[in-house]
Amino acid sequence: MSNTIDKFNSAVMHTYGRLPIVLDSGSGRTASDEDGKTYIDFGSGIGTNSLGYCNENWADAVCAQARKIQHTSNYFYTSVQADYAARLTSLTGYKSVFFCNSGAEANECAIKIARKYSFDKYGEGRGTIVTLENSFHGRTVTTLSATGQDIFHNYFFPFTPGFVHTPSGDIAALEKLLEEDRSICAVMVEFIQGEGGVNVLDKAYAKRLSELCTEKDILLVADEVQTGVGRAGTFLCSEQYGVKPDVTTLAKGIAGGLPMGACLAGEKCFEVLTPGTHGSTFGGNPICCAAAAAVLDTVTAKGFLASVQQKGYSIVSKLLGCSEVEGVDGIGLMLGIRLKTKDAHAVLEEAAKRGLLLLTAKNKVRLLPPLTISDEEIEKGIGILIDILEEK
Numbered sequence: 001m002s003n004t005i006d007k008f009n010s011a012v013m014h015t016y017g018r019l020p021i022v023l024d025s026g027s028g029r030t031a032s033d034e035d036g037k038t039y040i041d042f043g044s045g046i047g048t049n050s051l052g053y054c055n056e057n058w059a060d061a062v063c064a065q066a067r068k069i070q071h072t073s074n075y076f077y078t079s080v081q082a083d084y085a086a087r088l089t090s091l092t093g094y095k096s097v098f099f100c101n102s103g104a105e106a107n108e109c110a111i112k113i114a115r116k117y118s119f120d121k122y123g124e125g126r127g128t129i130v131t132l133e134n135s136f137h138g139r140t141v142t143t144l145s146a147t148g149q150d151i152f153h154n155y156f157f158p159f160t161p162g163f164v165h166t167p168s169g170d171i172a173a174l175e176k177l178l179e180e181d182r183s184i185c186a187v188m189v190e191f192i193q194g195e196g197g198v199n200v201l202d203k204a205y206a207k208r209l210s211e212l213c214t215e216k217d218i219l220l221v222a223d224e225v226q227t228g229v230g231r232a233g234t235f236l237c238s239e240q241y242g243v244k245p246d247v248t249t250l251a252k253g254i255a256g257g258l259p260m261g262a263c264l265a266g267e268k269c270f271e272v273l274t275p276g277t278h279g280s281t282f283g284g285n286p287i288c289c290a291a292a293a294a295v296l297d298t299v300t301a302k303g304f305l306a307s308v309q310q311k312g313y314s315i316v317s318k319l320l321g322c323s324e325v326e327g328v329d330g331i332g333l334m335l336g337i338r339l340k341t342k343d344a345h346a347v348l349e350e351a352a353k354r355g356l357l358l359l360t361a362k363n364k365v366r367l368l369p370p371l372t373i374s375d376e377e378i379e380k381g382i383g384i385l386i387d388i389l390e391e392k
């Protein structure tokens with residue numbers, strides 16, 4: 001066993017089941033381990049390396065910013081944060097943004113906005129937030145409460161109160177809940193549940209949800225931490241649903257592999273957070289903003305998002321020709337493969353041995369390739385995967 005793995009395990013908390021691979025460098029869509037073995041990456045570090053490994057423009061932007069000014073507190077202004085915020089809000093049609101460092105933090109910000117919006121308008125007692133069963137919203141104590149899976153509600157008692165969960169796609173249950181529970185201030189949803197197993201939200205449900213929220217002055221919060229920034233083939237996944245959430249959170253792929261989260265707020269609630277009510281030491285860090293701007297340059301280039309959709313279709317059509325594949329769920333380059341007989345995690349382990357990095361989500365094989373993946377790499381990677389799936 002590698003010296004690195006022993007050293008790692010003797011000093012780092014064992015919070016992950018890791019593969020016995022030490023990744024050492026990367027270029028394009030290929031990662032290399034310590035022994036020089038290469039892997040086509042269909043996981044992007046969980047949807048984070050949206051431009052693949054060490055993209056030239058991205059690395060130049062990061063290095064140039066590191067040589068200019070790497071951090072200031074948020075008691076000052078920087079032009080990189082100003083420029084990126086202006087581009088992001090104008091592109092998405094939101095009025096303001098708060099920058100933080102992760103998806104969980106972006107959701108914490110959304111939760112605070114929803115509760116304060118309601119407090120400012122209606123006073124105390126209207127702080128409940130509805131989320132969907134099987135959702136995933138993060139690992140902080142509050143975002144674990146928000147997460148609609150019992151398995152996450154263990155050990156760390158007491159959890160933050162004020163969250164209720166409702167079955168995804170069940171309009172009648174939603175209507176009943178919003179009618180009966182007058183303490184609700186927001187509903188938070190993922191358009192495609194990522195960790196929950198790549199489950200696509202029903203379109204009619206999303207539409208009705210949006211109408212109900214508007215009628216009852218309840219904020220609609222979209223957790224686009226995994227689906228956002230082009231992953232689903234539109235900059236925001238909500239565009240494909242024809243709904244405009246009051247708040248949208250982003251993270252994962254936003255800065256191409258540097259830690260960054262964003263909470264976007266619309267007309268109703270963009271001024272809810274006032275001086276002293278929220279903050280983040282690292283939020284809006286200049287290097288992360290420069291990296292995010294480089295991601296935005298690529299993702300907004302003419303034809304890029306259409307190519308993401310196209311690559312998604314191409315992967316799905318190849319997979320549907322495989323006898324072991326029951327079906328493929330997801331949109332764009334966020335895909336979950338339902339298998340007939342094989343165990344998803346065993347497939348992932350075998351793929352790693354053959355030079356292909358995959359993810360799983362519940363019992364599905366999950367694909368989140370870099371948005372820049374080429375047709376040749378798709379051909380090669382899916383070829384390896386299908387070989388494994390078709391073996392007896």
Ligand SMILES: *Cc1c(COP(=O)(O)O)cnc(C)c1O
Pocket residue numbers: 101102103104105107136137138139190194195223224225226251252
């Ligand atoms: C990954 C994820 C989070 C948590 O993001 P972190 O950066 O790990 O805090 C929250 N919501 C969704 C939908 C995610 O996929």
